[in-house]
Amino acid sequence: MTHPHRTSDPGVRARFLLAATAWTVLVAAVLVAVPLTFAGRLPDPVASHWGPSGRPDRSMPAAALTLFALVWLVVAGTGLVGLARARGEIRRATRAWFAAGLGWIGGFLIGIQAVTIAANLDRDGWSRAASLSWQVAVVVVGAFVLGALGRLAGRLGPDDAPPERERPGPLIDLDPGRRPVWVSTATAPWAVGLGVVASAAALSFAAAALWGLAPAGWSTALPLALAGVVGLAVSSVSVRIAPEGLTMAFGPLRWPSRTVRLDRIERAWVEWRSPVQVGGWGIRGLPGRATIMIRGGECLVVRYTSGGQLAVSVDDAETGAALLNALAARKTA
Template identity: 30%
Template sequence: MTDSTAVQNVSWVRGLGGALLAPVAAATAAIAVLAAWSGDLPDPVAVHFGPGGAADGFASRAAAQWSPVLGLAFAVLLGGILLALTRRDVRAARTGAAVSAGTGTAVAILPVALLSSQRGLADAADASFGGWWLLPVAAVGVVAAFAGLALIGRPAPAAAASAPPADAARLDLADTETVVWTGSAAMSWWLGAALALLPTALIAWSAATASSGAVLMLLGAAVLGAVLMGLTLAPVYVVVDGRGLETRYVLTGGRRRIPLDEIARADVVHIGLINRYGGIGYRVGPDGVGLLVRPGAALRVTRGDGSKFTVTVDGADEAAAVLNSLAARGRVAK
């Protein structure tokens, strides 16, 4: 049973605003820039480039000028789906807005990067595209993601007034007894290797078929593979103590904590490779926010307002019992 505090939701207007404001601005600006460049661009223009940076796909100039709308459409679709799936829970909505705004903005401004090098060309077949252009595109997307977070805002504290219910696992702890529980979990090596090697193999294949720059691309593929392998196999660390629940994970920017006074109950759940969060990673779904580094047992925490957070960790049953016991101190059971 949870406290009677209402679940914190965002309105559709605010939720979609966080997801769409940056992509709308980016698409509008990109269309204006491409319209201003219209007289300097060939027709057709190059819209796709091969491994060596040479143009190998073309479209009409008019179609390319309106292609930034695809970024806005992507943000509308993804943002709407995530808001609906998460029932507009404010914590999940923040993540959904960041992903939608960041990705939609990057897709919207990508045509500007693709067409900038084609100004003044008579034939788009002579165009080339350097991969370094993707760095500023990605940087703008990251800024847009943080803007989406800011527009949604932070959730208010969700204190639980009552103790975890009687059916929640507990330990027999004395009132003055101190306990600290730590645990961790990591992705299976074979799954991490598959996630890391797939994009690496694609880049390596592209480099092998490229007419130039193959050595640099192969080196880049090796570096990318090492980085991805390290990130996907990085463990998540969980600490349960008198302050509440703390998780530490490199891909979420370090430490995240749920204060003890917000813990309404803790349970053990099983997470499959195919699950209600849509996969493995830092995810949002109908069951709230999830930090899932592997399939298997996970600790699920319900806050005082009914929102949920799930983290995969070995020994989740012990963590749940410790957390319920600590959360029960100083509260009246209901």
């Protein structure tokens, strides 16, 4: 028997993933087929960049036009795999924004490839390619239109109704004569690798600039250094629960850190969340309802007495939630 209050449809998830996969394949096919179709009418190399004047100033091999498809498959494929691995129903908001992203990125890549081919078509050389001006604006507007259509398509179908009340969460017995402390961490190896590689590259370019081997090295070193800092900052999180409250520290240096006092915590429980569901890695969401996403999986979810929520991906989240609930119950007893 169907539950009278159930608003979700088990088939929505499958249909949405099928439609997103079909769109991914269609865009990839277009990005490969169009350059191959016009290959005989394009110079080699082709113009690939236009300066402020609208005239071409850089080139690339004609075969590189098919790399648009590779970029698309990496971006869309990564998102699809992450969404497919997420457990449970895919909420309407997630479907809408994911479809909007697929529509915008796919439309933008097809548009950029199209105007590049059109500008180079039947030209004697890349330097004689047609100038570009208003065409770029058309591409951007078209991408936003496809993104809007994707968002509307993603909203089709019922949505899971959010629970009226959060689950009570686990609870453990505390020894009155002891001071309980629980510490756990979560680490994202990819973020550590990104931070280390970017930092090493930044140091290399900075050293080359200091020695005069690469005068423009600083312009490359600074963005790489920023990427390294960001990568290391979101590479890990350490959570400590004690009678004072919950403390979160980030990165290998455990800085910066944030403490939520125990008197601000109403209850805690465990949820399974993925980066796709919350919009990516790092600190996602808005103040009062945020997720600190280091890796997909179990998250410790805390409800504030003010009504807000904070979720953090951490190992052994059930034990942390049980201790928080026990501490909160003891404080109010």
